[in-house]
Amino acid sequence: MKLKLPGALTIFKKKSELLNNQIIPGKKNFNLKFNLLTKKQSYMGIDIGTRFIKAVQIDKSARGLRVQHYAAIRTPQDIWLNEFQPEMLAAELEKLIESVDIKKCKINITIGSNKIITRHIHMPDMPAKELANAIKWEAEKYIPIPVDKLILDHVILEPSNQEGIKQNHILLAAITRDNVKLYHHAFWLANLQISAIDLASFSIWRVFVGLNPDFPPEVTAIIDIGYTGSQMVVVQNRRIVFTRMMPIGARTIFDSLVRSTHIDMQQIVETLESGRLNIPEVNRQVAAVAENTMGVEEFLGGGIADFAREVRRSLEFFRTQGRNAVKRIIVTGGAANFVGIDRLLARELNMPIELGVIELPIKDNPDEKLNPSYAAALGLALREVVQ
Incomplete structure (x- = not known):
């Protein structure tokens, strides 16, 4: 068929x-x-x-x-x-x-x-x-x-x-x-x-x-996170049923962290893109943990709320169109490389988040x-x- x-x-x-x-x-x-x-x-x-x-x-x-x-x-x-x-x-x-x-x-x-x-x-x-x-x-x-x-x-x-x-x-x-x-x-x-x-x-x-060919039939949102904008595609029974360009991206996370930590934008970008927490100011602000990558995740968590809020609004708008709720989200794009972004978004949105693997x-x-x-x-x- x-x-x-x-x-x-x-x-x-x-x-x-x-x-x-x-x-x-x-x-x-x-x-x-x-x-x-x-x-x-x-x-x-x-x-x-x-x-x-x-x-x-x-x-x-x-x-x-x-x-x-x-x-x-x-x-x-x-x-x-x-x-x-x-x-x-x-x-x-x-x-x-x-x-x-x-x-x-x-x-x-x-x-x-x-x-x-x-x-x-x-x-x-x-x-x-x-x-x-x-x-x-x-x-x-x-x-x-x-x-x-x-x-x-x-x-x-x-x-x-x-x-x-x-x-x-x-x-x-x-x-x-x-x-x-x-x-x-x-x-x-x-x-x-x-x-x-x-x-x-x-x-x-x-x-x-x-x-x-084995992509599940459940309502799934795929979010491609860009720098200043992110593309959301909602799929049901393998069909595209909704698309939306959201005015949020990695820059949204960077800006949130600049406001909350008063740390230079370039240092924040380098920390999240490298996955290494080696900024003295950041180390003092983040709780001591055994694994360095966990420190990056905790640091990222301080800037994820604004991004997650906009994603939630798009999901709610989709529901207002008489649709079934999205059951899970696949995250891709450059920001999918940020350490722990899947766990942080899952916590904020209260649903399963997967990293898209090519x-x-x-x-x-x-x-x-x-x-x-x-x-x-x-x-x-x-x-x-x-x-």
Whole structure:
């Protein structure tokens, strides 16, 4: 039996489609596909985040999937301006993939929550062509930007029934044409061609659900913790039923600790990212314990409350939509590396918290696990494999 799930949003696929004002609805099903008769194929995902640009290249062959290459580089801060210089991003992209063979390699990207607008809407059931046209008019109600300046796309997440009327729960996405042109130009300058701009939420689904045929049917939230924002994806019976970009991230935890300890931000970042508690001021404030890593966890606990509060609000909002309560949470992203974050969040939220483990083997290091900070980039690379 094939499991039908919403496909990846193809907000931008080819330059010609952009110039012809074409909209490409997401219609594909999420099924793990391996063609054992084909030669090895390569795919790359590039996640342009607030602090880092991360790239993951995977190979698909008769032996299965493996991570061929992964790398990260600092994100130029000016990239988050309304208009940035494409040459600046192109220079960083060239550094990022200088040791990678990208010939015939499809490249999928995501460009940050502040560049892509998403909305959950409900619309009456109708034929696909009618829906695509109706979406344009509906977008005007939800997006404060003229529709003619946007590229729109949508995915039907699930059917719904409101007051006896058959409807569809739809995830609507939009990006400005100017932004698409900027990113396309930057990649072109770096001799790279974008295959698709995708949503981080769908990328995260592919890594932890799409690749795992035994993923349980219970209501599960997957949270990809970024630096300034975190993507929440709620899954039930392996289907995406809810997504939300939360305005919290690792920076929220850092800021909370700065306020409570009056310690320099850089020292706090180094402590949590290294997992070593070696700051004299911190050592005096944290109770003496036998294990150094436990000291880091105790220190982290002083800054987790604000983050947990926002997560709880998102979970409560999900419940107000007539949904069953989330039973567990999987945490990924860079902050998943913080010592004890799973135990601290479990205590604050009173539910099981798991650290997302990426199971794909890495070339030349089969026993190594890909760092969870690369989850979104990996999911982008998987777009052509988990469909």
